[in-house]
Amino acid sequence: MKTLLINGSPKGTQGNSEIFIQNIKKGMHTSVDVRYVCQKKPSELAASLHDYDRILMVMPLYFFSMPGIVQELLEVMDDNFAGTEFGFIVQQGFDESQAADFLKTYFKGFTNRIHGIYLGTIVRGGSAGVCFMPPSMNRKLFNQLSNLGSYLETHHRFHPDIVKAFEAPYRLSRRKVRWYRFLGRIGFMDLSWNRMMKANDAYARRLDRPYL
Amino acid sequence: MKTVLVNDYDCAVNADFILDLRKQKIQHCLGCWNCWLKTPGQCVRQDMNAFYHAFVNADEVLFCLQIHHDFISGNAKSLFDRLLVMALPYIGYEENVSRHAARYEKLPKLKFLYRPDFSTDESEQAFHTMLKTIAFQLHTFCVIEADREGTK
Numbered sequence: 001m002k003t004l005l006i007n008g009s010p011k012g013t014q015g016n017s018e019i020f021i022q023n024i025k026k027g028m029h030t031s032v033d034v035r036y037v038c039q040k041k042p043s044e045l046a047a048s049l050h051d052y053d054r055i056l057m058v059m060p061l062y063f064f065s066m067p068g069i070v071q072e073l074l075e076v077m078d079d080n081f082a083g084t085e086f087g088f089i090v091q092q093g094f095d096e097s098q099a100a101d102f103l104k105t106y107f108k109g110f111t112n113r114i115h116g117i118y119l120g121t122i123v124r125g126g127s128a129g130v131c132f133m134p135p136s137m138n139r140k141l142f143n144q145l146s147n148l149g150s151y152l153e154t155h156h157r158f159h160p161d162i163v164k165a166f167e168a169p170y171r172l173s174r175r176k177v178r179w180y181r182f183l184g185r186i187g188f189m190d191l192s193w194n195r196m197m198k199a200n201d202a203y204a205r206r207l208d209r210p211y212l
Numbered sequence: 213m214k215t216v217l218v219n220d221y222d223c224a225v226n227a228d229f230i231l232d233l234r235k236q237k238i239q240h241c242l243g244c245w246n247c248w249l250k251t252p253g254q255c256v257r258q259d260m261n262a263f264y265h266a267f268v269n270a271d272e273v274l275f276c277l278q279i280h281h282d283f284i285s286g287n288a289k290s291l292f293d294r295l296l297v298m299a300l301p302y303i304g305y306e307e308n309v310s311r312h313a314a315r316y317e318k319l320p321k322l323k324f325l326y327r328p329d330f331s332t333d334e335s336e337q338a339f340h341t342m343l344k345t346i347a348f349q350l351h352t353f354c355v356i357e358a359d360r361e362g363t364k
Contacts, residue, residue, distance in 0.1 A: 010243045042286075060243065063349075064342050065283075068240045068290030075286055094303070094310040099345070105338035109282050109331050177305045184304065193248070193301045200250045207300070208253040209316055211264040 003153075004052040005034045006045075008059030008070040012038045016091050016130045017058045023142045024056070024089075027149030042072045049077065054085040061092035061100050061123075079114040086111045087119035087158060093128030095176075097167040120158050124166040129192070216266045216273040216320070220288050221327055223276030229266035233287050241293035248301040253315055255297050264297065270320040276359075277326040282335040284326075298350055314351040322347050322354040
């Protein structure tokens with residue numbers, strides 16, 4: 001069974017989607033290829049998809065749906081994917097997985113339309129910092145991704161426990177919001193943003209409104 | 213009243229500024245975060261500068277969106293992605309939902325007019341919810357209307 005992992009990030013090999021893909025791949029033992037939407041013309045990539053039995057699309061959430069370049073691929077795909085398994089993995093910055101609700105509805109309908117077999121859409125919140133953190137802090141996530149890959153290979157579906165773990169919290173609890181607001185008031189929430197802006201000598205201009 | 217029209221079909225509405233998505237290919241968002249971290253508020257790509265100026269100074273922006281198989285075009289989606297410059301990286305919490313802080317004090321009211329091609333009511337409802345979330349994230353509000361007869 002041939003599996004294709006599609007990286008839907010405009011950042012290609014440099015972003016969090018790539019980290020997700022490499023760790024999913026670690027858990028898989030059959031033939032796995034990786035393609036990048038930012039490196040190929042949508043029509044060329046779409047034409048190559050029929051060579052695979054299983055296609056996993058991994059992408060960041062951009063404005064509550066897929067990045068524009070992923071949609072450019074989806075809109076040129078034909079509907080002759082009978083027997084091909086399709087799964088979607090979305091990683092996003094916001095904690096609450098509810099932010100990607102649209103994609104769950106959309107990808108299910110999309111897979112039905114192209115006559116594929118829908119494996120599901122998994123949303124992993126709180127992922128914006130993955131690429132900035134040392135591997136030791138991501139160990140649990142990497143193990144989950146690897147297990148996701150191996151379980152998918154043997155069971156032809158996403159591991160329900162990992163899906164559940166990734167998608168929590170679906171909504172933010174009032175308690176968590178109170179905590180985050182407290183951290184915001186003492187300046188903790190903005191620390192890493194400010195540090196990065198200072199490193200770029202951009203902190204003084206952080207509130208600029210250049211298009212007024 | 214200053215108006216902007218983003219036209220992805222033959223919508224016959226006058227506006228002070230028109231972005232015709234049928235003629236202009238929007239360069240996609242690079243996900244580089246330069247608009248947050250290096251050149252605050254400014255996109256490294258230059259193709260949308262005139263649109264950004266018109267957008268932030270408008271009272272109303274009308275998006276005429278062609279739906280095809282439950283969603284907008286990749287070109288229109290790239291335009292939405294590029295609205296990231298309107299936000300600050302800082303995150304706040306409103307109605308128990310995460311939301312980026314506003315870069316601009318006031319952004320225009322958004323009107324989404326679309327020619328529907330939805331496979332189910334659920335798909336159309338999910339699309340509405342997504343548009344409302346976008347307006348919420350931009351700290352503005354929106355009106356959503358289907359152009360079912362193709363008359364506008």
